[in-house]
Amino acid sequence: MSNILPFEATLTFTYRCNLACPFCYERDSRSAAKNELPLSVWLDFIDEMADLKMFRVRVTGGEPFCHPYFRPMLERLGKRNMRYFIISNGTLITREWADFLAGERRC
């Protein structure tokens, strides 16, 4: 049995997106929302990763800022001292989001 633990995970919280880039493979954002996991499942999953001492999480989509529960998910990552970075098109980052992210622990 190996003692090697996962170092990093990629979490796709949503396939929704506010844009429709012609080259994108995630273009049907309306049906994408139907297949999202509930918040409670994500929070449990984040806790499980933290318990495994996962170091870093890459958050992507779709456009993750489209997810209605994106902030509580990030808050849980921060609360569990997990570093994360976000892959985003950047168009939905408001002043409020910027202030929140400035106070968070990221990579």
Ligand code: SF4
């Ligand atoms: S911003 Fe990204 S996820 Fe959204 S449509 Fe464009 S390539 Fe796809």
